[in-house]
Amino acid sequence: xxxxxxxxxxxxxxxxxxxxxxxxxxxxxxxxxxxxxxxxxxxxxxxxxxxxxxxxxxxxxxxxxxxxxxxxxxxxxxxxxxxxxxxxxxxxxxxxxxxxxxxxxxxxxxxxxxxxxxxxxxxxxxxxxxxxxxxxxxxxxxxxxxxxxxxxxxxxxxxxxxxxxxxxxxxxxxxxxxxxxxxxxxxxxxxxxxxxx
Numbered sequence: 001x002x003x004x005x006x007x008x009x010x011x012x013x014x015x016x017x018x019x020x021x022x023x024x025x026x027x028x029x030x031x032x033x034x035x036x037x038x039x040x041x042x043x044x045x046x047x048x049x050x051x052x053x054x055x056x057x058x059x060x061x062x063x064x065x066x067x068x069x070x071x072x073x074x075x076x077x078x079x080x081x082x083x084x085x086x087x088x089x090x091x092x093x094x095x096x097x098x099x100x101x102x103x104x105x106x107x108x109x110x111x112x113x114x115x116x117x118x119x120x121x122x123x124x125x126x127x128x129x130x131x132x133x134x135x136x137x138x139x140x141x142x143x144x145x146x147x148x149x150x151x152x153x154x155x156x157x158x159x160x161x162x163x164x165x166x167x168x169x170x171x172x173x174x175x176x177x178x179x180x181x182x183x184x185x186x187x188x189x190x191x192x193x194x195x196x197x
Contacts, residue, residue: 012091014043034135
């Protein structure tokens, strides 16, 4: 159990892989295979994009995933929106071009490992960017992230608190902004008047 800013979070025992396209999937498969054998106690969750791209449903992809799917610690999240449980269970997001690299740390209080990045595309307080790794180097990095998860969670929570405005209340603030600036409605006055009548 991890305690961050007065909230308790369950133990995280998964790594979430989120390839943006088939090319990234092909590059991530050796890492997933190595994880299954070197870290069998860690679940591997693959974020599939089959909901929006038919190539993910092809025989080619099915063949590529066949060896991974035979393992008990391999799961596919192919929902339209990523399942909240995938975020809650994962102590690390492994990705490339996907924009989830920005949202995952804030929502899960876990870092992102951005692979295949020729330049820094993520703040160092939210994870790491690496251009290439051997599968063995990858395992060492995963072990380090897993061991340091509590420190990452606390650091990301502080970063989120200091840098994200209206976190968890964006819809409320947006609605008030639109009413006030677009429709010229004073929300507090209007609500108070309507409650009195």
